[in-house]
Amino acid sequence: MTEEKVDAPLKTTALHASHGAAGARLVPFAGWEMPLHYGSQVEEHHQVRRGAGMFDVSHMTVIDLRGAAAEPFLARVLANDVGRIPEVGQAQYGAMLNEAGGVIDDLIAYRRSVGFRLVTNAGTRDRVVPWLESIAAEAPFRGSLELEERPDLAMIAVQGPRALAALREVLKEDVAERAASFRFYEVGERMVARTGYTGEDGAELILPAADAGELWQRLRAADVAPIGLAARDTLRLEAGLNLYGIDMDERVSPWAANLGWTLALNTPDRDFIGRSAVVAAKTGELLRQKGLVMQAKGVLRGGYRVTTDAGDGVITSGLFSPTLGYSIAFARLPKDAGGTVRVDIRGKAREAQIVKAPFVRAGVAAWR
Amino acid sequence: MSDIPNNLRYAATHEWARLEEDGSVTVGITDHAQHALGDVVFVELPEVGAAVLGQQEAGVVESVKAASDLYAPLAGTIVAVNETLEDAPETVNEDPYGDGWFFRLTPDDTADLDELKNAEDYGEQLEAEDE
Numbered sequence: 424m425t426e427e428k429v430d431a432p433l434k435t436t437a438l439h440a441s442h443g444a445a446g447a448r449l450v451p452f453a454g455w456e457m458p459l460h461y462g463s464q465v466e467e468h469h470q471v472r473r474g475a476g477m478f479d480v481s482h483m484t485v486i487d488l489r490g491a492a493a494e495p496f497l498a499r500v501l502a503n504d505v506g507r508i509p510e511v512g513q514a515q516y517g518a519m520l521n522e523a524g525g526v527i528d529d530l531i532a533y534r535r536s537v538g539f540r541l542v543t544n545a546g547t548r549d550r551v552v553p554w555l556e557s558i559a560a561e562a563p564f565r566g567s568l569e570l571e572e573r574p575d576l577a578m579i580a581v582q583g584p585r586a587l588a589a590l591r592e593v594l595k596e597d598v599a600e601r602a603a604s605f606r607f608y609e610v611g612e613r614m615v616a617r618t619g620y621t622g623e624d625g626a627e628l629i630l631p632a633a634d635a636g637e638l639w640q641r642l643r644a645a646d647v648a649p650i651g652l653a654a655r656d657t658l659r660l661e662a663g664l665n666l667y668g669i670d671m672d673e674r675v676s677p678w679a680a681n682l683g684w685t686l687a688l689n690t691p692d693r694d695f696i697g698r699s700a701v702v703a704a705k706t707g708e709l710l711r712q713k714g715l716v717m718q719a720k721g722v723l724r725g726g727y728r729v730t731t732d733a734g735d736g737v738i739t740s741g742l743f744s745p746t747l748g749y750s751i752a753f754a755r756l757p758k759d760a761g762g763t764v765r766v767d768i769r770g771k772a773r774e775a776q777i778v779k780a781p782f783v784r785a786g787v788a789a790w791r
Numbered sequence: 792m793s794d795i796p797n798n799l800r801y802a803a804t805h806e807w808a809r810l811e812e813d814g815s816v817t818v819g820i821t822d823h824a825q826h827a828l829g830d831v832v833f834v835e836l837p838e839v840g841a842a843v844l845g846q847q848e849a850g851v852v853e854s855v856k857a858a859s860d861l862y863a864p865l866a867g868t869i870v871a872v873n874e875t876l877e878d879a880p881e882t883v884n885e886d887p888y889g890d891g892w893f894f895r896l897t898p899d900d901t902a903d904l905d906e907l908k909n910a911e912d913y914g915e916q917l918e919a920e921d922e
Contacts, residue, residue, distance in 0.1 A: 465830040465881075558920070562893050581835055653829070653855065658919045720833050743832040769858060 426559030426675055435630035436481035437577045442641050445649050453546035457484040457652055464653035468745040471621055472786045475583035477642050479618075482545040483637065484497050485573040485629060486555065489538035492567040497532060497539060500696055502556055511536050514605045514616055517685045518677055519543075519551065520697025527554060529665065531618060533607055538569075540614070542629075544667045558696075568617060577635035579628045581647060582658075584786075586625035589645040590615075593638070593696075596621035599646055606666055620655065622662025622781060632767070658750060662739050663714065663723035670712065670739045670753050671724060677701060678708040679755055702767065709738065712781040715752040721768055723752035727771060728767045731760035731777075738766070744782060750780045751790075759778035792917060793917065796888055801913035802864035802906050804848070807888065808907060811895070814853040815870055816904065818863065819892040820852065820883065821919055828854035833862075836872040836885040836894055843896065845903060850893060852883070865903035866895035 433456040447458035453571030458479065460467060461497060470476045488496065495506045503517025513534050519527045528547040533540040543551050552572060559570050572627040581590055597640045598615055601608045607616035632637065643649070656666065665671055671680035678701070686701055687693070715738070717723055724743030734757035756764070756777070765772040778790040799807040805824035810816045825831065831921035833853040843849045843863040871892045876882060883891040898904070908916065 457822075460829075463830055657855070720835070722833065722858060724858070743853070745855075 434482070436479055437635040438479045438481065438579075441636055442479065442649070445643075447649070447651065448628045449528065450652075452652060453482060454548075457544060458649070460651035461649050464651060464657070465745045467648060467650045467654035467730050468649040468657050469610055470782075471623060471650055471654065472746055473584070474625055475581065475589045475625075475647045476654070478580040478582070478650050478655055479577075479635075479639075480580050480627070481577040481632070481635065483559050484541075484543045484545060484551065485540045485549045485576050485578065486552070487538060487571045487573055488541070488568065489571075492569040494653070494711055496559060496564045496568050498693050499564075500555060501530075501532060501694055502682075502687065502697060502701070503532075503685045504690060504693060505539065506533055506690070506693075507536060507687060508532070508740045510534065512602065512606050512608055514607055514618055514738070516605075517687075518682050518733075519554075519674055520695070520701065522679070522696060522699040523673075523699065524599045524669070524676055524700025526671045526675055526677055526682065527551060527673055527756050529667050531681070533614070533616065539628075542693075543625045546668050577631055577632040578628050578639060579630075579635065580619055580621075580625065580641070581628065581642060582619045582621040582623045582625035582650075586622060586623065586722040589642060589647045590626060591678070592645050593641045602626075620662070621658040622664070622783060625744040628675070642715070655747055656740075657742055660742060660753070661781065661783035662745055663737060663782060665712075665753070666740060673757075676704045676708045676737075678704055679710040679712060681712040683748070691779045708753050710759040711757055711760075712753055714740070714778045714782060714790060715741070715754050715764065715766070715775045716747075716778050717752075717766070717773060717775040718749045719749075719773065721750060721773055723768075729754050729756060730765045731756055732762075733757040733760040736760070741763060744746075746783045746786065747788055753780070758791065793821070793826060794888070795910045795914050795917075796824075796879060797887070798909045800813065800864070800907035800909065801916075802862060803916060804846070804847055804860075804862045804864075806864045808864045808904060808906060810901070811919075813894045814897065814901065816867065816898050817892050817895045818849075819887055820861065821913070822887050823834075825884050825891070826886045828852060828859060829856045830854055831880045832879055834876040834880050834893065836870045836876070836881065837863075839869050840871060841869045844868060861893060863896065865898050866900070867898040869874070869894050869896050871895040
């Protein structure tokens with residue numbers, strides 16, 4: 424037996440032992456060893472759509488910002504405008520762009536009583552953290568901004584129509600009463616946010632890693648099923664949500680990744696990084712992200728070529744939708760493309776329809 | 792640990808073959824294969840009456856994870872396909888050696904079965920792939 428010593432050892436979350444005990448199939452993901460599924464990804468998908476499921480998302484990057492420059496710093500590095508969430512307890516989805524207007528990451532920003540918190544992707548940590556640190560070290564932010572990564576925290580997403588009832592039982596708190604959608608509250612070191620990545624109601628909890636195992640067990644006792652990365656992917660695509668690194672990256676303009684709505688361009692004096700590039704690309708960008716459905720047999724998958732009457736494109740995310748029973752996809756296509764397209768599936772041209780996402784809402788078909 | 796029945800023959804591409812009393816051969820995918828594929832969502836089967844060649848593509852298995860070719864373990868003529876997989880593809884996961892069979896063929900040469908692996912050899916292949 425020889426041990427390969429090429430790659431750095433995989434990182435594990437505070438819930439690693441819990442995953443093993445629950446029979447998880449663990450796989451490498453963005454430098455972490457994470458649960459792919461706990462038996463059947465389709466069964467897990469249905470548990471979230473019909474009941475309640477929980478995801479260990481502790482691999483995501485949590486960054487806290489404090490100091491007088493925190494807000495002007497975010498005004499500079501984020502394409503969305505935290506000025507639009509003026510109240511403590513509000514959260515906002517948006518993108519971080521490079522100078523060329525490419526997407527460095529998508530993230531959620533939280534306005535706290537002191538400073539802000541950002542939650543960014545796991546796979547972009549080595550790009551995002553040094554990027555933010557380098558800008559924080561420049562004038563006018565230098566010296567009046569504290570930027571702290573929080574590996575001491577864990578994150579658990581509880582999602583599904585029964586998620587809030589389960590949280591009420593476990594936390595003895597009425598999460599729905601304390602926070603509306605895209606709002607959050609904090610109790611000591613524990614943050615509870617009405618956000619998620621499944622299209623379902625629920626909350627994401629950020630808490631000290633040392634407390635994560637106990638909360639996980641109490642949620643399991645409240646009949647909340649552990650859900651792996653595989654079902655997370657089918658759930659987020661059904662909900663019409665992008666996956667960084669698959670549906671967008673630094674070579675893709677937000678206009679071509681359905682992120683145009685997150686660009687806050689109405690305050691001309693806010694000079695965020697990438698602003699001039701995305702303003703110029705607004706008319707110049709000829710590609711758009713569009714939804715596809717294929718109700719006939721077969722599965723649309725990432726990388727498949729798409730032919731339309733307006734030109735060609737490619738599928739970025741494609742998979743079998745367990746809720747719908749047929750395949751759905753995001754494709755990057757010419758902006759005028761519409762109607763029926765042809766997808767090259769293993770050498771055969773198959774017809775699919777361009778539709779508007781989300782594909783699923785409240786457990787049923789919602790595309791149109 | 793995957794289930795490898797002793798009474799079947801196996802292809803290196805993870806199909807199983809069973810000689811029936813009427814001389815036909817039933818073909819499916821192994822327990823190991825269905826595990827590796829994950830939940831099966833579509834199966835494309837050959838046409839009844841079609842001639843298939845050994846080690847050649849005879850269908851497609853689409854799981855939530857990937858599309859994967861189904862190979863005929865030996866040459867012959869398709870005499871039956873498992874139409875229940877059309878509506879219940881998950882049967883492949885639930886009962887890979889029983890109700891989850893794919894097709895039956897009349898072999899061109901029954902002796903071709905002897906070219907396939909027995910359970911022990913297939914088990915060794917899986918162990919080697921696991922390393």
